[in-house]
Amino acid sequence: xxxxxxxxxxxxxxxxxxxxxxxxxxxxISPARYELERDAIFRRTWLNVGRxxxxxxxxxxxxxxxxxxxxxxxxxxxxxxxxxxxHNICRHRGNKLVWSDYPEEETSGVCRQxxxxxxxxxxxxxxxxTFVQQESEFFDLDKADYTxxxxxxxxxxxxxxxxxxxxxxxxxxxxxxxxxxxxxxxPFGEMxxxxxxxxxxxxxxxxxIDAFTEFxxxxxxxxxxxxxxxxxxxxxxGYEALAYQIDGPHGMVSSWGGMAPPKDINxxxxxxxxxxxxxxxxxxxxxxxxxxxxxxxxxxRSRAWGLDSYLFFPNFMLLIWKPNWYLTYHYWPTSYNTxxxxxxxxxxxxxxxxxxxxxxxxxxxxKEYALQDGNTLEATQSMLESRAVxxxxxxxxxxxxxxxxxxxxxxxxxxxxxxxxxxxxxxxAS
Amino acid sequence: MPVLPVEFxxxxxxADWAIPTEKARYAKRLSSxxxxxxxxxxxxxxxxxxxxxxxxxxxxxxxxxxAKRLLWLFCSLVTVSFPVEVWRQPRVPDxxxxxxxxxxxxxx
Numbered sequence: 001x002x003x004x005x006x007x008x009x010x011x012x013x014x015x016x017x018x019x020x021x022x023x024x025x026x027x028x029i030s031p032a033r034y035e036l037e038r039d040a041i042f043r044r045t046w047l048n049v050g051r052x053x054x055x056x057x058x059x060x061x062x063x064x065x066x067x068x069x070x071x072x073x074x075x076x077x078x079x080x081x082x083x084x085x086x087h088n089i090c091r092h093r094g095n096k097l098v099w100s101d102y103p104e105e106e107t108s109g110v111c112r113q114x115x116x117x118x119x120x121x122x123x124x125x126x127x128x129x130t131f132v133q134q135e136s137e138f139f140d141l142d143k144a145d146y147t148x149x150x151x152x153x154x155x156x157x158x159x160x161x162x163x164x165x166x167x168x169x170x171x172x173x174x175x176x177x178x179x180x181x182x183x184x185x186x187p188f189g190e191m192x193x194x195x196x197x198x199x200x201x202x203x204x205x206x207x208x209i210d211a212f213t214e215f216x217x218x219x220x221x222x223x224x225x226x227x228x229x230x231x232x233x234x235x236x237x238g239y240e241a242l243a244y245q246i247d248g249p250h251g252m253v254s255s256w257g258g259m260a261p262p263k264d265i266n267x268x269x270x271x272x273x274x275x276x277x278x279x280x281x282x283x284x285x286x287x288x289x290x291x292x293x294x295x296x297x298x299x300x301r302s303r304a305w306g307l308d309s310y311l312f313f314p315n316f317m318l319l320i321w322k323p324n325w326y327l328t329y330h331y332w333p334t335s336y337n338t339x340x341x342x343x344x345x346x347x348x349x350x351x352x353x354x355x356x357x358x359x360x361x362x363x364x365x366x367k368e369y370a371l372q373d374g375n376t377l378e379a380t381q382s383m384l385e386s387r388a389v390x391x392x393x394x395x396x397x398x399x400x401x402x403x404x405x406x407x408x409x410x411x412x413x414x415x416x417x418x419x420x421x422x423x424x425x426x427x428x429a430s
Numbered sequence: 431m432p433v434l435p436v437e438f439x440x441x442x443x444x445a446d447w448a449i450p451t452e453k454a455r456y457a458k459r460l461s462s463x464x465x466x467x468x469x470x471x472x473x474x475x476x477x478x479x480x481x482x483x484x485x486x487x488x489x490x491x492x493x494x495x496x497a498k499r500l501l502w503l504f505c506s507l508v509t510v511s512f513p514v515e516v517w518r519q520p521r522v523p524d525x526x527x528x529x530x531x532x533x534x535x536x537x538x
Contacts, residue, residue, distance in 0.1 A: 195452075196534035271511040274478050344534075353485030353493070353501045356538070360508045364452070368512050371525040378526070 003240050004300070011396040012244040018402045022391035027405055028204035029385045033412070034336035040415030041314050041408060042068040044168065045249075046154070046161040046175045048316040048330065049075060053158070053192055054108065055083060059125055062108035063088055063098050068205075068333040069164050073151050074098045074114070078125040085153035085162045086127050090116040091146040097123070114148075123148050156180055158188050178247045179310055182296020183320070187288045191326060191346035195363045197370070198342050203377035205315060205331040205339040206404060211373050212329055213311055213400035215239045215255060242300040244399050249313035249407045251400040254299055257306010260323050277358035279365045280306055284358070285323040286348040311400060313407055324348065327366070337381050343370060434503065435496045437484060438477060444470050447506040448499040452532040455502075455509040460520050464513065471514040474507040490538060498538060 007015035014020065027033050049064040061076040072088040074097065090097045095118040100107045113130060114123045122131035127148035132141065152163040154172035157180075161172050173180060201208055211217065216239050243254040260280035262268050268278055276283040297320060298305040307321045317329040330342040345363050350356040394402050433445045447470055449455045459467065474481075481504050488497055513520050 193536055194534055195532065195536070197530050198533045199528065199530045201528075269511065269515045271475070271478070271508065271515065274475075274482075275508075343530075350490055352488070352490055353497075353504075354482040356490055356501065356536075357482065357504055357508060360452075360505050361511075364508050364512070367456075367530050368522050371522040371528050371530050374528040374530065375524055375526040378528075 003237075004242050004302075006396075012399045013394075013396050013402060016244075016246045016399065016403070018399065018406060022393045023402060023405060024391055025384050025405075026390065027408060027412075028206050028381070029336070029387070031336045034204075034333065036412045036415065037333075037408060038068050038070060040412045042066065042333070043070070043164045044411065044415070045165075045314055046163045046172050046312075047314075048159050048161050048312070048328075049073065049085075050160050051158050051188075052083065052155060052160060053189075053194075055160075057110065059110045059112055060108075061098065061111065061114075061125075063106050064162075065104065065106055066162075066164075066332070071164065072096060073162055075153065075160060075162070076125050080126070082126075083153055083155055083160055084125075084127065085151040085160075086148035087151060089149065090118065090121055091129060091148065092116065092119055092121050092132075097148070121146075157184055157186065176312060177250060179245075179250055179252060179296055179312070183294050183310070183318075185290075185294045186297070186320060186326075187290055188326065188346070190288050190348055191324075193347040193349040193359065194344060195359075196342060196344040197367060198340060199370070199374055200334075201339055201341050201374050201377055202337060203339070203381035204337055205333040206408060207377050207380055208331050208339065208341055208373070209311060209315070209317070209329075209404055210398075210401045211377060212317060213251065213253060213309065213404065214398045215241065215253070216395065216397040239397060241397060242298075242302045242305065245299060246399075246403055249411075250311060251403050252299075252308060252310045253400060254302075254308045255306055256302065256304040257322055260306070260321075271361065275354075275358045275361045277361040279362070279369065281321045281323040281325050281362045282347075282355065282358035283323060286355075288324045288348060311404065313404070325362075337385070341370075341374065433496065434500050435484065438481065438500055441473060441477060441500075441503060444473060444503065445499070447474075448503040449506055450502050452505070452509070452535055455506045458506070459509050459513065462510075462520060464519065467510045467513050467520060471507065471510050474504065478504065478507065493538060501538065 006012060009015045050062060054062050055077040058077055058079050058081060061074055063072060063074045065072050073085045074088045075083065075085045077083055088097050095116055096103050097114055097116055098107065113125065120133040121129065124130050127150060129143040129146040132138065132143060135141065154161055156172055156176055218239055241253045241255050245252045257280045261276065261283040265273055272278040297308050305322060307319055310318045315331040319327040325347045328344045332340040334340060345366060347359050350359055432439065432442055433448065434441055449458060481500060485497055485501055493501065517523055
């Protein structure tokens with residue numbers, strides 16, 4: 001029995017015309033397929049690499065390792081306050097330009113210029129080559145010909161994206177589409193208290209997105225996280241979302257979230273009762289200076305609304321929670337069956353230690369869940385690779401998984417047939 | 431020499447839980463027995479409300495050193511709450527070899 005309304009077609013999956021047949025997971029276990037995805041997806045789409053708060057002043061920079069896109073970039077706030085990105089390579093003999101101690105590790109800081117460790121070539125924050133060691137030893141060298149190689153960088157609501165496709169003329173705003181327009185205005189900039197976690201996960205990148213774009217697993221995998229009576233109730237009821245939406249390559253799920261605060265205080269653990277916080281965040285929402293939410297949020301206009309979870313293809317998830325905080329997930333592939341997961345929690349800075357402890361409880365709870373999710377993925381990856389079973393049924397609450405794998409396939413097919421063009425956006429049937 | 435505010439003298443025996451980073455708090459959780467976690471939880475949980483009330487008197491950015499350690503000790507209470515209240519073991523069940531490390535967190 002449905003607790004929440006579904007579209008007239010009877011299911012979200014049919015509404016968005018995604019097909020209802022079983023799904024192959026060959027795209028998650030094939031090294032050759034992954035090599036295609038690197039070029040077809042990670043070098044052809046807008047990738048979120050950070051936020052403007054990471055570049056607080058002129059000369060602030062950070063590097064981002066984009067193994068899946070076969071490069072490393074340095075993102076910097078210039079003397080003119082513009083945010084720019086460059087391939088992290090010196091024009092002289094190809095040394096990685098910005099790194100400290102370990103070339104593979106990301107770094108950040110503030111500088112007036114970039115200086116290559118190898119032969120001391122220097123570049124301005126805007127990428128111009130400003131100094132060549134023993135310049136007179138070179139042959140007709142004009143420094144103007146040796147600027148850092150630029151990467152397109154654009155900012156949406158404080159989120160910095162790069163695009164490595166030299167042929168793509170589309171803007172970030174167009175790429176983010178209806179969701180980007182509909183969320184604009186949410187006060188992300190108020191939420192500067194940051195906790196970031198990182199995990200090396202032994203699964204294909206899409207499998208972890210799969211895990212976080214369906215909540216069908218939650219009452220079962222995380223059963224022990226609730227007080228036992230509550231847990232059996234949750235498992236019997238199963239999970240239904242308030243709404244799903246798809247726009248082009250992106251998707252979202254809107255979910256109820258009655259736990260912040262819970263209807264019955266005895267549903268939650270003792271420490272949650274005292275600190276008034278838990279998986280859904282601190283129960284006492286801070287003021288974020290807006291009287292109503294941007295129009296895209298809570299699309300079902302449900303009173304039970306708890307969070308909206310967006311997947312911006314390919315690897316950036318944004319979760320906005322009712323009690324005024326947000327969470328981002330990034331999945332950075334390192335091979336066909338490994339990736340680096342980053343989960344970052346953003347709160348309004350706490351006014352006092354009570355609020356700080358409420359936030360700590362929300363963050364730690366998130367970690368407890370993510371540890372279970374991460375380990376399950378290794379178990380999935382290894383058995384998928386057995387190819388003992390090759391097709392899998394997906395239910396209507398798993399619509400975003402079906403859409404993700406179809407979208408990834410479309411990018412790869414398109415890349416193979418046309419070389420470099422970006423797939424056409426596919427919109428809802430209605 | 432006490433390291434916590436005198437009002438919380440009975441928690442001095444657990445002062446080694448006043449740890450400034452989540453990663454280190456979690457490591458101590460994993461290397462503790464359930465009896466140790468339970469003893470710390472019981473002592474600290476009983477003072478959680480009074481600690482919040484005590485700490486609330488300060489701006490978070492200008493906590494005295496002893497109050498800062500008290501806050502870290504209660505962050506550790508949060509860290510051990512799942513094993514004691516739910517898991518009945520220090521590790522997250524079914525988490526195997528997974529790790530999930532804090533790479534950025536607030537200074538206090």
